[in-house]
Amino acid sequence: DGGITQSPKYLFRKEGQNVTLSCEQNLNHDAMYWYRQDPGQGLRLIYYSQIVNDFQKGDIAEGYSVSREKKESFPLTVTSAQKNPTAFYLCASGERMINQPQHFGDGTRLSIL
Amino acid sequence: DAKTTQPPSMDCAEGRAANLPCNHSTISGNEYVYWYRQIHSQGPQYIIHGLKNNETNEMASLIITEDRKSSTLILPHATLRDTAVYYCIVRALSSGSARQLTFGSGTQLTVLP
Secondary structure (H helix, E strand, O other): OOOEEEEOOEEEEOOOOOEEEEEEEOOOOOEEEEEEEOOOOOEEEEEEEEEOOEEEEOOOOOOEEEOOOEOOEOOEEEOOOOOOOOEEEEEEEEOOOOOOOEEEOOOEEEEEO | OOOOEOOOEEEEEOOOOEEEEEEOOOOOOOEEEEEEEEOOOOOOEEEEEEOOOOEEOOOOEEEEOOOOOEEEEEEOOOOHHHOEEEEEEEEEOOOOOOOOOOOOOOEEEEEEO
16 A cells, blocks of 8 residues: 555654654655644644755754755654754655645654653 | 644534634635644644535545635544644645645644543
8 A cells, every 4th residue: 555654653762862763755756844743832843845855944953954865765864953852743745746645644643851 | 835824622422513613814726725633742643624515525525615715624523543733724726846844833632521
């Protein structure tokens, strides 16, 4: 079945550590996105990529980094510079064509120990 | 992107139609209306989208008023599994670009047995 796979589902980080969240899609979508969701709030865009080897910052990119070496993969690294990393992280992908929707993975919940 | 207004919560009896309203009075001609839903601790699920004509798929129907200033998502026979937060999003797309989705507060739909 086609879809978006995020792993792990739950992730714990110690203070000062970098952690990487995985996102893989087999929908053959060009565009991929990372969002952050805090309790009771909407989604905020961290980074997005419209094509391999290219990505742009979203509204809250500070403390995060990404790479897009393959069309299928868009990993997100939460660095130690991100002071409030505890959140629900969502990866999405979509076609670049007009009006096509984004599709989401089931998310990774990151907590600080 | 145009701002949307949704009621914060609604109840619906199981087996009945759920009608979720959305106001987007500042919508412009090139903006689509999208509906997503999010079940607790899962990623948002795409439901349906439209520009000006009414749309129907296997999940729901989307009714857009003639002036496009409001829309209604209809779940024809609500089940307990339809309990979720429903988001109405208005989004403009230009050719060749892929922009972020802006999720507001949404409507918490509770389907009652």
